[in-house]
Amino acid sequence: xxxxxxxxxxxxxxIPLAVELVxxxxxxxxxxxxxxxxxxTTLRAIAGxxxxxxxxIVCNGEIWFDHQQGINVPGRRxxxxxxxxxxxxxxxxxxxxxxxxAMLDQPRRAREAIALELLDRVHLGDFADRLPRELSGGQQQxxxxxxxxxxxxxxxxxxxxxxxxxxxxxxxxxxxxxEIRRSTKMPIIxxxxxxxxxxxxxxxxxxxxxGVTVEQGPTRVLLDTPHTHLSRWLKSEL
Numbered sequence: 001x002x003x004x005x006x007x008x009x010x011x012x013x014x015i016p017l018a019v020e021l022v023x024x025x026x027x028x029x030x031x032x033x034x035x036x037x038x039x040x041t042t043l044r045a046i047a048g049x050x051x052x053x054x055x056x057i058v059c060n061g062e063i064w065f066d067h068q069q070g071i072n073v074p075g076r077r078x079x080x081x082x083x084x085x086x087x088x089x090x091x092x093x094x095x096x097x098x099x100x101x102a103m104l105d106q107p108r109r110a111r112e113a114i115a116l117e118l119l120d121r122v123h124l125g126d127f128a129d130r131l132p133r134e135l136s137g138g139q140q141q142x143x144x145x146x147x148x149x150x151x152x153x154x155x156x157x158x159x160x161x162x163x164x165x166x167x168x169x170x171x172x173x174x175x176x177x178x179e180i181r182r183s184t185k186m187p188i189i190x191x192x193x194x195x196x197x198x199x200x201x202x203x204x205x206x207x208x209x210x211g212v213t214v215e216q217g218p219t220r221v222l223l224d225t226p227h228t229h230l231s232r233w234l235k236s237e238l
Contacts, residue, residue: 048075
């Protein structure tokens with residue numbers, strides 16, 4: 001069975017989409033471009049939170065979406081871990097309960113044991129009983145990451161994980177993602193408008209513009225080659 005993630009999306013409205021993406025098993029892809037380029041919409045489509053009129057999404061050989069075959073697996077049945085830009089934590093639940101919520105199909109005792117292990121993994125084992133309002137932004141982000149991992153995902157999606165945190169927290173998040181990459185073979189997609197942040201540790205980078213995946217390739221090749229679409233866009237932003 002082929003491993004990895006492949007995405008094709010087509011639509012003309014409400015925003016145009018012409019998306020072609022391939023992320024191999026164990027590979028991290030940075031999806032970059034200006035605001036409104038369609039990056040977050042693409043992530044939502046992978047997660048099953050948005051359905052394009054046309055396209056196909058396949059993960060590890062399992063078809064999640066195929067408009068021609070009439071297949072659209074609900075998001076709750078897709079093995080996807082998502083870290084939203086807003087973190088989307090339950091404000092009235094502790095860090096432990098927030099992570100446990102991702103495993104409601106398991107017995108409570110098993111959920112809590114796994115949740116504690118995951119909080120330890122993101123270096124928050126001592127904060128399990130704290131509410132989101134008692135945590136810093138970076139700590140809330142790590143709780144959200146632990147919750148995403150609690151789904152035992154086949155794909156990890158991170159929407160603008162570096163946009164709302166300070167530089168020390170960014171460095172900590174990069175280190176944490178590097179740890180996760182070393183310990184898993186799942187594809188990871190990081191969405192960002194900040195190329196420098198997104199490309200750190202990314203094997204591949206894909207530049208989107210106006211809903212179109214303009215080019216995808218090895219990160220350093222696209223960044224270091226003067227005449228790529230990505231390089232020209234970066235120069236225009238200076």
